[in-house]
Amino acid sequence: MSSPLPAKRTLRHRRQQNARPAGVLLSCALLAMWLSGCATSPALQQSTYQLPAHVELESVPFYPQEKYQCGPAALATVLNHSPESRQDVSGPVRQSPATQSPDVSVDSLTPQLFIPGRKGSVQPEMLATARRHRRIAFSIRPTFDALLGHVAAGDPVVVMQNLSLPAWPMWHYAVVIGYDLPDETLIMRSGEIRRHTLSFGRFDATWARSKRWGFVLAKPGRIPNGVTAKRAVDAISDYETQHGAKAALSSWQALVATQPQNAMGYFALGNAYYRLDEPDKAAQAFRRATAADDTLGVAWLNLGLVYQAQGNNRDARQALEKASALPGSWQQQARTALDAL
Amino acid sequence: MPYLRRYVAMLLIAVLMISSLPVAAAQTAGLVTTQSALQADTASSDRERINDVLARADVQDQLLAQGVSMDQVQDRVAALSDAEAKQMADRLDAMPAGAGGVIGALFAVFVILLVTDILGLTNVFPFTR
Numbered sequence: 001m002s003s004p005l006p007a008k009r010t011l012r013h014r015r016q017q018n019a020r021p022a023g024v025l026l027s028c029a030l031l032a033m034w035l036s037g038c039a040t041s042p043a044l045q046q047s048t049y050q051l052p053a054h055v056e057l058e059s060v061p062f063y064p065q066e067k068y069q070c071g072p073a074a075l076a077t078v079l080n081h082s083p084e085s086r087q088d089v090s091g092p093v094r095q096s097p098a099t100q101s102p103d104v105s106v107d108s109l110t111p112q113l114f115i116p117g118r119k120g121s122v123q124p125e126m127l128a129t130a131r132r133h134r135r136i137a138f139s140i141r142p143t144f145d146a147l148l149g150h151v152a153a154g155d156p157v158v159v160m161q162n163l164s165l166p167a168w169p170m171w172h173y174a175v176v177i178g179y180d181l182p183d184e185t186l187i188m189r190s191g192e193i194r195r196h197t198l199s200f201g202r203f204d205a206t207w208a209r210s211k212r213w214g215f216v217l218a219k220p221g222r223i224p225n226g227v228t229a230k231r232a233v234d235a236i237s238d239y240e241t242q243h244g245a246k247a248a249l250s251s252w253q254a255l256v257a258t259q260p261q262n263a264m265g266y267f268a269l270g271n272a273y274y275r276l277d278e279p280d281k282a283a284q285a286f287r288r289a290t291a292a293d294d295t296l297g298v299a300w301l302n303l304g305l306v307y308q309a310q311g312n313n314r315d316a317r318q319a320l321e322k323a324s325a326l327p328g329s330w331q332q333q334a335r336t337a338l339d340a341l
Numbered sequence: 342m343p344y345l346r347r348y349v350a351m352l353l354i355a356v357l358m359i360s361s362l363p364v365a366a367a368q369t370a371g372l373v374t375t376q377s378a379l380q381a382d383t384a385s386s387d388r389e390r391i392n393d394v395l396a397r398a399d400v401q402d403q404l405l406a407q408g409v410s411m412d413q414v415q416d417r418v419a420a421l422s423d424a425e426a427k428q429m430a431d432r433l434d435a436m437p438a439g440a441g442g443v444i445g446a447l448f449a450v451f452v453i454l455l456v457t458d459i460l461g462l463t464n465v466f467p468f469t470r
Contacts, residue, residue, distance in 0.1 A: 068440040119406025120438025124425035163464045173439040238422040268375040295365040302372045
């Protein structure tokens with residue numbers, strides 16, 4: 001008769017043992033909550049509330065992801081969305097089939113993008129693969145306002161999210177195609193869901209874990225609305241490295257047309273012209289660069305070198321003197337060129 | 342592979358040194374490219390170029406080790422900008438790789454993520470809204 005008692009005790013003991021991990025679990029969850037703060041809607045700038053209240057780019061195609069292939073699927077989504085077929089905000093879809101380029105399939109993107117050992121795709125290769133398909137990938141400013149602004153301007157935005165917590169990351173690429181401001185809801189093409197809706201707060205919590213990384217695509221010659229000066233120059237410069245000055249020229253022209261204060265834009269335009277054997281236009285662009293930013297030494301330097309190549313030594317000396325008077329990385333080269341004149 | 346890298350490095354140093362000698366005088370006539378102006382680095386430009394090429398060789402090795410096929414790897418590395426190649430050479434292993442697949446999670450992790458999902462901090466399970 002002594003056996004039931006110890007058995008009962010072990011049972012209770014076991015129950016206590018079970019209770020302990022559960023408690024640990026609960027406190028872990030509470031800690032996680034406390035650490036990351038509750039998912040509140042991100043604070044938006046006043047100007048964002050001036051955007052249309054409801055935007056959905058319905059003409060953006062959908063490519064459901066297969067196992068681990070959200071990178072290729074998200075990229076195919078934006079590569080096959082041509083801005084010509086862009087609809088007006090909440091208006092009817094106006095598609096012009098003539099301008100549709102042949103589809104880039106997910107299967108053709110996978111070998112260019114997927115890393116089998118990592119079972120996924122990394123951010124630099126997302127941008128690089130877009131360039132291989134003759135699109136310029138512009139990184140967006142990492143804010144919720146910028147995200148909504150790009151969508152409102154008609155550009156679907158590829159974003160990277162960590163759907164899970166930092167300790168057990170679950171990285172995911174998706175495409176933001178719309179939003180509803182009063183509802184604080186975002187509309188996305190994501191994974192296997194054609195029209196995935198989620199709250200601003202939940203999305204921002206997952207997006208913030210990738211430091212709010214995202215990009216928009218444009219064909220050469222178009223600058224997406226709302227891209228910052230520096231990011232635009234970087235994006236077109238990377239494209240130029242891969243495809244050459246001729247392919248990038250139209251984008252540099254478009255950049256200085258939309259951002260006339262962008263001195264680096266004029267500088268880059270000048271270099272592209274010079275590469276294409278148009279020294280007069282190059283000199284003009286460099287002059288505009290120095291007009292936009294008088295302290296851009298490298299533009300004065302290149303202006304002087306173009307004048308020198310044209311045999312215009314008087315103007316060359318003037319520009320090189322200006323360049324060698326400006327402190328910076330190009331001062332030494334400017335002095336050498338001035339001495340050689 | 343370390344032998345290959347060392348070999349490539351030595352070859353590169355030699356090539357760059359030789360190629361820089363005869364054109365040193367003519368170099369001033371060349372304009373500063375947009376790309377090097379953006380990098381804003383002149384003093385160490387030769388060293389930078391060596392590093393760039395080494396970074397690309399490194400990325401290529403790493404991608405091959407991660408199972409990317411031989412006939413794809415060269416095009417993929419060529420498509421990267423210098424900055425992107427460096428980024429990947431430094432930390433391809435630790436880089437976030439978007440997969441979107443369900444993690445092979447422990448039960449404890451499952452429960453925590455379920456709670457955070459309900460709280461709206463994460464978006465792991467499609468059934469939580």
